Amino acid sequence: MIHKKDISIVVADDHPMLLKGLYDELVANEYRVIGQASNGMQALELILIQKPDIALLDIDMPLLNGFEVVKTAKEKEVPTKFIVLSFHKETEYITQAKTLGIYGYLLKEDSFFEIEKCINTVINGEIYFSKSFDTSFLKNASDELKKFQFLTPSETVILKLIAQQISTLEIAESLCVSKRTIEKHRSNIISKLDLEGETNSLTKWTLNHKNIILEL
Known part of the structure; x- marks a missing residue:
């Protein structure tokens, strides 16, 4: 079992209060937060240099959005596992996350308890999507993605x-x-x-x- 203090994390959000709140919760719960960013470019630079185990990224950030950060980092073959946080619940966003191979998708309304569940799942190489999404919704997004395979x-x-x-x-x-x-x-x-x-x-x-x- 991987201990919290051994999990290196970078967090990124362009809303100062949300960024501080997430950072404080992670630190208070003994996670090793090695960097914070307030825009996508800063987040990408941190990820490329620090190569954290996990990056928690807001989707809607200036300079580069969360998806663009993930795409570029993957092109650079960074081993970081990505979790995105968003207000967006639309199928298009879920499908795009799945297309990019993102491990976790959380909503900003989710509790820290669910964030922890997501981190624990993702660090073990498994996928976790917010429990606010019902199974049929996620299946529809997956079915939409499968169409491209034909x-x-x-x-x-x-x-x-x-x-x-x-x-x-x-x-x-x-x-x-x-x-x-x-x-x-x-x-x-x-x-x-x-x-x-x-x-x-x-x-x-x-x-x-x-x-x-x-x-x-």
Whole structure:
């Protein structure tokens, strides 16, 4: 069993009172907090230098948001396990967290008791999402993510270009294929993602899921 004093933690939140409250609670409960940050850039620098066991990150931070911090740190192959804290309960945020392989997702309304449960779960290599989310909600987010697994590499590239609001003709020209070929790919993507076949349904869907798609 890992003792609290052996768990190194970095905390980041752009709200001074929330940051201080979380820091004070962790220290009072004998965790080893090795750094605090009030924006995403500071958090990333701390994580890259200190390589904490766990980073507790607010999602909505200036300079870099929590998800951007996680993505960059993972690209640098930092072994830190990430827990995000947020007011957001929307499926899009849960799906994005799962896409990035984030270990924990907590709501700012959660008690410190639940934060501790999350830390204990995550430090042992398991995933923990706030108990405020019911099982069906998390399953829907996972099912949404699984849809992307049915796409071919070519379809994934095209989906990312659509999410950047690039037209079918421009996509065809950039990939050196015919417009008809891209239209066929769009049709296949619509089918695999189980979308309505109406005009612009794929474009609307990709814009709503842009942050997730660009992480694929």
